[in-house]
Amino acid sequence: MQCVTWKLDRGSMACSAILTSAFPSIDGELLTYVTGVLEDPDDFNNASDVYEAVGGVLHEVARDKEEEEILSLCGKLLKAVKVNDQGSNSSSTYSTSNMVLLDAPVHIGAKVEEEAKNGKDDSSIWMMKKANSMLVDKKKLEKADAKIKAKQEQRAQKDKNAVKPAGSTITATASQAINRKDQKMDDSGNSRAKDVRIENFDLAFGDKVLLKEADLTLSFGRRYGFVGRNGAGKSTLLKMISSGELRIPSHISILHVEQEVIGDDTIATDSVLQSDETRERLVAEERQLVERLNATSPGGSDPATSSRLAEVYVHLEEIEADKAPARAAMILAGLGFSPTMQRMKTREFSGGWRMRLALARALFSKPDLLLLDEPTNMLDIKAILWLESYLQGWPTTLLVVSHDKNFLNVVSTDILFLHSKTLDSYRGDYEVFFKTKTEKLTNQQKEFEAQQQLRAHVQVFIDRFRYNANRAALVQSKIKFLEKLPVLKPVEKESDVILRFPAEFEKLSPPILQLDEVAFYYSKDKPIFKKIDISANMESRTCMVGENGSGKTTLLKILIGQLEPISGVMHRHRNLRIGYFSQHHVDQLDMEQTSVEVMASRFPGHTVERYRHQLGSFGVTGELATRTVSSLSGGQKSRVAFALMCMGNPNFLVLDEPTNHLDIETVEALGKAINTFKGGVMLVSHDESLIRLTCKELWVCADGDVKSMEGGLDEYKRIVEAEFAAQK
Structure with a gap:
């Protein structure tokens, strides 16, 4: 018992020394509390376990320290506790209470046989068996099982929330560096900025890295065309933004048109009107207030209800709620819905028409950030021309993936180019982007080749006079010159796309x-x-x-x-x-x-x-x-x-x-x-x-x-x- 007490005192002393050194002004009660929590080293397997137990308290002691510093300190505490635990166990193994002083050399085998014949039990020092190290403390086992179960539940919940493409076990993952200042501003609810900035983020699909240390800036009111090769990650990036995997300010509303409208008994026009949640809420409240006023007794009055109804009418007038049905009908007509189709139930439409309905809802609701993935796929030329005209007056931010160069030329004010795991932004439409990109890559390649020639020329001089004492200073200056040159990389040219249709068959005489x-x-x-x-x-x-x-x-x-x-x-x-x-x-x-x-x-x-x-x-x-x-x-x-x-x-x-x-x-x-x-x-x-x-x-x-x-x-x-x- 005395030995165990020494073990705890020694562990507490080591922890106290580490904590006092890291936090000179730590309160005595907090110090006692932390060392008390760490008394039993078997409760902790790694530094993260220690951090979960006392990290919050240590953050309160020193608010200026980063999470990494506190986690490192927890590692030191764990090491001190574990080392002292091993030392104490060693001491208890060789307790003086079990030692016997021998007068002369003893043959242990003979002694064991002798005591066995005399019926001695195995409590004899000669027959003492090694302690069974496999015996487990039941309470400790239950505590460990509870920890394992909790971690498994956390992991299962994380897997459940992961983004998984339909029909695939491969998942898309994203990580980003969060600006603490922006995060505090967002959490406070005082941020009103509509620009989207996602800094220093990575994007992967399974084992394939799509973007590495990329930055994305979308200025409010600009219309961005998003281009890049198939499989580069354009659609995945849109999904990561809309799902919240890539964090943007919470007050910015996002709408990603990727899934068709669910078919039910809702009329097409009503489905579009319902996408404006503010209008729907105000209209529903107006209906309730009117019913309440109608239910009052004749000659009676309800000033509070009348006042609130007046406010609702003002709000409805501000958002031009009375013009909403006409605007919804105009959008549906532009996307190809005839007057008869506008009165049809959503379940009566095919998948392609439900996708058009989803696009109509997005255009009607006007989110702060609208994400469109190949919107022209479901449209005929007439509808595309209408959409081009409509989006030219789009009032908020637009990010659209498209393969239609003419559509991008008409709609885009900027182009985002995804290539080689990077994102580049260009001002102007697609034609301007293509011309600028070509010139940029040409100049980049010329600059790289010129630098390579310069490096080779200087290296020839260095190799020639490296061992010439008279030129030693000049050689050293040339070496330093090469070291200071910026490291340029050759242009990574994307492979040409080649499609080969069959070429060998006999000619057929017309008409075929x-x-x-x-x-x-x-x-x-x-x-x-x-x-x-x-x-x-x-x-x-x-x-x-x-x-x-x-x-x-x-x-x-x-x-x-x-x-x-x-x-x-x-x-x-x-x-x-x-x-x-x-x-x-x-x-x-x-x-x-x-x-x-x-x-x-x-x-x-x-x-x-x-x-x-x-x-x-x-x-x-x-x-x-x-x-x-x-x-x-x-x-x-x-x-x-x-x-x-x-x-x-x-x-x-x-x-x-x-x-x-x-x-x-x-x-x-x-x-x-x-x-x-x-x-x-x-x-x-x-x-x-x-x-x-x-x-x-x-x-x-x-x-x-x-x-x-x-x-x-x-x-x-x-x-x-x-x-x-x-x-x-």
Whole structure:
């Protein structure tokens, strides 16, 4: 018992010495409390355990010390307690109470046999057994189990809150340096700044680092176009901002349009109106106040209710609540919703139209920061032109990911460029950005090459006169000169995107595909096509445009044989092999399989090398081919779909919205691949740059007919803009 008391006193003395040295002004009661908490060293496994126990108290003693300093001090306390614990155990092992002084040498084996014959028990000093070190204190075991269980629950909660892409076990993670001054200002509720600043942050997706020590600044009222290669991390960054994984001031409202509206019995127009929570709250309160006043007895009065109702009316007038239904209808009409569709229930819309409804809600609610990820994917050219015009007057901050260069030129005031794990910001639209970036990279490469030549020239002098005593001082000055030169890096050029469509097949004599007076409808009262006459050959480069619902995709399905005409004649060359890319092709991939496995399941019987070669023709190389499809970006999934389409060596391509999810460089590569393809191409697209790059003939689907547009895309845009002007 005496030995144990010495152990505790010695541990307390060591802790007291450390604490007094670190905190000379520490209160005596606090010192006693801290040393008392640390009496039992078995309660603590590491410095973090000590910090959890006494860190808060130590912070109160010295508010100027950082968390790292207190954690380091906890480590010293733990070490002192553990060392003294070991010393005390050693002392107790060799307690003098168990020692016997021998008069002469003793043969222990003989002594043991002798005492065993005499029936002596094992309490004899000769038969003493080693203490069982495996015995466990029950209370200590229960305490340790409770700690382990608590840590497991914390870890499970953290895993539950982690951001996980649908269908994937790979998670996106983000970390950032927090400015304490800004954090205190935000916590106090006094911050009113609308600019967004995220400093010194990292972003990763699984094991892949997407951004390293990056900075992001979004000035209020500016419209930022966000560009970069597929898989670089653009969509992931938007998700990290909207989910709160990257911290921004809490008073800044954020809206990220990425999920379609849930289908229920809500009318489309009401769904848009409900997105303005302030208006909805005031309207509901107005209704309650009016009912309360109506319920009062005749001749009675309720001054408080009347006063509050007057205030609500003032607020509603300030936000122009009476104009909200008209504004909601205007936004829906611009995005393609007819008056009939605006009165439909949300559950009656398809996924694409629900996405448009989500966009309409975002435009109506006007958050401080609006995040849009490829908003033009779901829109036809007419709706894109309307959205371009609407966003030019956007009053708050906008960050939009897009592959449409023309859209970025019209909408953007700034461009954010994600490359090589860094973020660069450029003033101006996409054309200005591209020109500035090209000049910057050219000058950077020239500067690097010039410095390399200078270094080589100086190094030659150093090597030549290194051992010349007369030139020793000059050599040293040259060495110091090289050391002071800034370290420049060569320009990291992004690899060129190459898409390779099949090149070897026989020419087919025209006509290879022809429709004569073809009619089609899903229901007799709503004909899609009445009588259309079109044809295509091996030189065709035809693009179809028209409003959503005009029948573009239906016509493609008739051409490839998925749908049969109600009347009329369809002619298809017997050797025609059509490669069809559906706008929903990506959604039909098995997300749990790798790209190679997807190829093998659709086209069995080939070697792995053949599948990888086919994927490589569309940029799915290396480890990308062995990753699950769910972990690929939207553009990378599209490339897998292209590889599948071309596995059968088609000689005629039918492409329905192929640019969705592709980055700008891949869209340009797609245009070049179409132009070098030796077969025919029929294309449905809203991407102006792709249409201008590849289209030889423009077809317009409208009013149950398909007509060739003389004057091409410029004439079609002129007609649409004239319609907008007439509506205004």
